[in-house]
Amino acid sequence: MTAQRDGAWDSLNRRTFDLLVIGAGIIGSRIAYEAAHAGLKVALVDAGDFGGASSSGSSKLVHGGFRYLPMGDLGLVWESQRERRALMSHVAPQHVHRMPMVLAAYRGGPTGPAMAGAGVLAYGALCGFRGTGVGLVGARGAQRLVPSLRTDGLTVCGLFDEGQTNDARLVFATVAAAVDLGVIALNHARVTDIAFRPGRPAIASVRGSVGEGLVEVGFKHVVNAAGAWVDSVRRLEDPFCDPVARLSKGVHLLLDAAPEWRAGLIVPVEDGRVAMAIPWQGMLMLGTTDTAYEGDPGGCSVSDSDVAQVLAEASVALPGDMLQREAVRFSFAGLRVLPIGEGSTASAHREHLVSTGPHGMVSIAGGKLTTHRRIALDVLRRIPEPGLAGVRLVDDALPEAAGGLEDFDGDIDPGVALHLAQIYGCDSFEVLGQRRRHANAMERIHPDGPDVWAQAYHAVEREWATTVEDVVRRRTTLAVRGLASAAVRARIAEAINAVD
Template sequence: MTTSARQNDTSSARSRTRNELARGTFDLLVVGGGILGTSAAWTATQAGLRVAMVDSGDFAGATSSASSKLVHGGLRYLQTGNVRLVAENHRERRSLASDVAPHLVNHMPFLVPVYSGGPHGAAKMGAGVFLYSALSAFGDGMGRLLSPTQAKRLAPGLRTDGLRSVAAYSDHQMNDSRMAVMTVRAAADAGAVVLNHAEVVGLRTTRGRVSGADLRDRVGGHEFGIDARLVLNATGPWVDRLRRMEDPAAGPSVRLSKGAHLVLRTPEPWRAALTIPVDRYRVSFAIPWEGRLLLGTTDEEYTGDPADVGVVPSDVEQILGEAAVGIDAPYLDASQVTYSFAGLRVLPGGPGGTSAAKRETVVSEGRGGMLSVAGGKWTTYRHIGRTVLEELRKVTAVPVGEDMVDPLRTVPLPGLASPDAVTQRLIIDRDPGARLDPLVARHLASHYGSLAMDIAALVRDTPDLGARIHPDGPDIWAQVVFARDREWAVTVDDVLRRRTTVTVRGLDTPEVRTRTEELLKG
């Protein structure tokens, strides 16, 4: 297909979506395609509602792809005595890892180093990780104490000076961008109409009630409108901006906390993550992730424009300084940072520091009837959808029966399959032209599940697409085409940062970006 034909095809696809969004009246319009919006759209569509979802940027293009990549029970919550919350988080973590997204959520051993003069003693940490494991019904084994020598084998950079003992427990991690894209796909497969890079420029009202939105497609500038019985404001850090479109006098409802992270190369691979106590309540993470080491996070109040959030030198200094509590200096060389990113936690308003604020989901109704939802995290993102659906049921204009409020315990994300089985299928494909080397096959299986077979089919049809995007990473060019045609990717960053792992590995060279742009155009 020629470049002009591909551009016309992409334009036609967006045109068809805009026409569908402008047709009739939706039961629910979700504004925002991050953790909150995608979960709400998926849940509402499963409940039988006609749902539209739009985002002014890419799906999970902001904070929802800037998390610590964890699906976890929250060990630190035990310090505050919130045992019930930890147990609830564990239940959802197990469900995601076993029933909903085992192809995307991966087991990860965690180690907590206990140093002389540190904020916690060995006996206390040993009891803590045992209780943590018990609250997960010992589904990932029993929390225990390790010797420094045993721990060093799992985390080679662990600082052993003054190390008394190491508490070990288990949690899970995931690629947040891939989780978001798969959730959008699940919603679309169930009937939702979705469009990214579509900005709300105004709200529609009927007899004083919000009844839809006017939008501008940022790809081409086309303007269109969506009518809906109910509008859900799930715009994350921009939640108050949309609330002021509904009511110019609306006061602040949330506050923001910046969480910055660094991604570093390491001399050798790590097989376990570190949870490093910084003080009695705060911890710093060092997590093996996508062939690198992820460090973070900060927790500082942010009052600027959410669009301007980023990592500044003081963040780098803080993250490396806190990591040095538990990691040897050679592993914390700033020159080995391949990527850095920052996101904004949306927290309830109130007094005190942001680190002490509750991490909870808040749903409110505005003067014009628009619902706004803020807060939450990836571990419990499906429950956020259920919470929103329960609120929808209270709005009589939206036909949600009580029996439709379902936590989706048994509804898997697309691609559900054993990564091991998919890897083997990719390696032993009978067609030599579609065979992939084991590293690439494993990478595809653990990021796409059974959908990796569709990527292999692209390689079968066009063998050149089986080449690696960069020789130092496992992503291949077929993923770019798949992202373009099947995953709503529009920009180079949509592909390299959120559909693949090229950017986070520090491999998005000018040559890679140019070739990606060419493939996006066809």
């Protein structure tokens, strides 16, 4: 156990908190941050890793909700546009970057040229065309941005800006900001039972990883932000409660590099969905599906039919030779949490749902990465705590700041320097500090990727990583590049044990 984890575990055992937040994805971590900023004593726990489920299984877009226009969710689109601008401009500019998007509609597709063109213009009009890059573009212009774009059957191309983020790192930054405000945060810590005691603080039983045992955490209020497990946590308060959420699986594929792409691509497909192809970490990310999921959230995985569907839908706009199965480096599945309702998950509205249980547990189901700050505020306003009366959104920047390549030592491999700057910003210098403690800190973990051993040591010592999966999937790019081999995983396990 690292000193960071040991200190958090000890604090959970000794203190009574104003608020316990169960679930540390992007929404739960922001709830903890906003509550601490309002002066509450907060504990934040997650049965898995911080951002280890839906929050790191997204399309990596902070988007204004273009696909929600046909659903009539104009309020959600307007709010999403506002939050995208805030995150890109001053809240998290080091984590959310401009990503131009080309909308391509094809003959015989579900969206005709007139509707597609009108949709792009309406999208821009909802935010007054401020910072949207909205317009129509010809086939040649579109191909300059997306060189692989097929033009046969192309009827119209629209252009607009969205934001792109490393979703896992946005969660880590939010958790770090919450910890800076005094939040006690612990991942791989499962709430197994809650005892509600009238007139006295409730007690949550929290079990840690192997060898850490069980602690009892006292609290006045509790928020259930457990994502796909929201109904499971609700049953800790009321074993007979009816479910409030249904799940939808979204699958993404990572393909070989497409460095010449200067924009992402979206193509309308059936059921009101869009297929996407987006440059990501020097690769091309394809997505996404939207199918009902009824199993154990922990067992969600990518099937052969999922892969076939994503590749087939991408082939509407991209040539088949770049969409071969052997080009797929990595695949992942995330679960969307949607309110219970009729119809397909693809047609379901994306509004979030906040409910309060018989003993005061406030549960949040659904929502979007883009609007996570607004959702956090909505949740906190449901808690009868004087310190939260009149709570308003904190518009401060997250603590990390962007750094430039010119600040690095000249003896660092330029590819590694660019990689570290893009991931950590000025925090890269803290990562580079691992050179003082580990002789192999600047060695590449895998020769075909930019990740170095300093990142693995930093992940364990400073970013709460406790498992090999924490390191390869969310704190490095080893997994998404298809480089997390058995040999690499074994060496990382050794590194984790050495740090511990």
